[in-house]
Amino acid sequence: MTDLVLTEISNQVLTVRINRPERKNALTHAMYTALGDAIEQASEDTGIRCVLFCGSEDCFTAGNDLGDFASGLKGTFAETPVGRFLFLLANTQKPVVVAVNGPAVGIGTTMLLHCDMVFAGSNARFQMPFASLGLCPEGGSSLLLPSWIGRVRAAELLMLGGAFSADDAYRLGLINRVCDPSDTEAAALDACQKLAGQPPAAIRATKKLLSHPVHEQLTATMLAEGELFAERLKSPEAAEAFSAFMQKRKPDFSDFK
Numbered sequence: 001m002t003d004l005v006l007t008e009i010s011n012q013v014l015t016v017r018i019n020r021p022e023r024k025n026a027l028t029h030a031m032y033t034a035l036g037d038a039i040e041q042a043s044e045d046t047g048i049r050c051v052l053f054c055g056s057e058d059c060f061t062a063g064n065d066l067g068d069f070a071s072g073l074k075g076t077f078a079e080t081p082v083g084r085f086l087f088l089l090a091n092t093q094k095p096v097v098v099a100v101n102g103p104a105v106g107i108g109t110t111m112l113l114h115c116d117m118v119f120a121g122s123n124a125r126f127q128m129p130f131a132s133l134g135l136c137p138e139g140g141s142s143l144l145l146p147s148w149i150g151r152v153r154a155a156e157l158l159m160l161g162g163a164f165s166a167d168d169a170y171r172l173g174l175i176n177r178v179c180d181p182s183d184t185e186a187a188a189l190d191a192c193q194k195l196a197g198q199p200p201a202a203i204r205a206t207k208k209l210l211s212h213p214v215h216e217q218l219t220a221t222m223l224a225e226g227e228l229f230a231e232r233l234k235s236p237e238a239a240e241a242f243s244a245f246m247q248k249r250k251p252d253f254s255d256f257k
């Protein structure tokens, strides 16, 4: 149990709010467990027709807690709290909508690739700084991103790890709409309520068909990424990146081979 993830059911919509403002909503193992539990609850409860993920008006999530990263991952990737969350998200039959304001770093961006609709505030900043942290892509991003936005654009975002705006994300086809930050959640909730009013079996069939072309390949990719990611977490490059973040300095990779 953690109060860093808040859930609420209203009008058949399960709202899942990431709530750790003092750490920019960075996600700990316990928070991934709570996020995974919420998806499981939605998958099992026929009274829930749609899931809404959100953070606050100025921050979605700073991604994985960097302190937790430094302590590594235990067990096979699918068994880790983050792996379990990603697989539940990728496989749930319920529609998932996201409201993103402010930073959406790392998994804060890659998790969106598994969601059905994404509404972002004009203050949203997406970023996948895996390589910059000595890590590698996760969450199926090495498969989904190049196939959606093209190889060279995916390489730029994943290799250089720069932040991109809500307008950029809209142009790339990664989000549905750019909103005023104070309206993002309302726009996302409106979509949830429309989805909740649709015939549920037809929505399940549509979701399955949309995921079908890459489903098997996605599972294999997520497992391969997870294995490599766990290795990279132990690398000296990652150690340098994490200590640089903690010490509020630029990392120095000049001596690495």
Ligand code: COA
Residues within 6 Å of the ligand: 022, 023, 024, 026, 027, 061, 062, 063, 064, 065, 066, 067, 103, 105, 106, 107, 129, 130, 133
């Ligand atoms: N893990 C742990 N703590 C984090 C964190 C993370 N991923 N992201 C931010 N924090 C902490 C900061 O260390 C800071 O703590 P402090 O007040 O004790 O110094 C606090 O949250 C506020 O963060 P700060 O960096 O001051 O906020 P900002 O508004 O200037 O920048 C971000 C926000 C998200 C752009 C920036 O915090 C960031 O880049 N975080 C790291 C993101 C990251 O690399 N995630 C992993 C992705 S794979």
